[in-house]
Amino acid sequence: MKKIRLIYLYFSAFSFFSFLLVFADITLPAQEVDRAKIIKKEIQISNGKNYKIKAKGRYEYYEDVNHYFYSIANENDEIIVHLSKYFKEWKSIELIQNEKIITSAIGTDIYYMGAFSLLFLVPLFSFKSVKFLSSRKELMIGIPIIELISLILIIRFLVVQLGMIEKM
DSSP, X not given: OHHHHHHHHHHHHHHHHHHHHHHXXXXXXXXXXXXXXXXXXXXXXXXXXXXXXXXXXSSEEEEEEOHHHHHHOOTTOEEEEEEOTTTOOEEEEXXXXXXXXXXXXXXXXXXXXXXXXXXXXXXXXXXSOHHHHHTOHXXXXXXXXXXXXXXXXXXXXXXXXXXXXXXX
């Protein structure tokens, strides 16, 4: 019984750390700026239209943009990409034409990161008694899966920070 509690405590600590890390990445201002050229524009049709641009600067980007940004951007236009501190996600972009900022947009991955970070709070509820958890099979199955994702996210973060890969 005590061993199970220690395991839950261990994984809950990992999950809470992951939540804080993602939350900090979302809320802190952009720490890195990259200038990139738009290489390709495309529309993907699956559950509606997704407007995507592919750009290359210090990093390579293939991201969703809003319709307005997509419609005025051209191939070979320059964009300024503001990246998040830890995971190097696209926080915002600015379209540059004739050395002037034409428009800007917010990166859509930031929204997904916010929703995803909330999932990391689920394991904190695993401090409930084992009797409570064993009577709810969906919690017994779901919490370890989320905790595993949390552990993978932490390892990926460490690999980025050590410079083994360039961005998340």
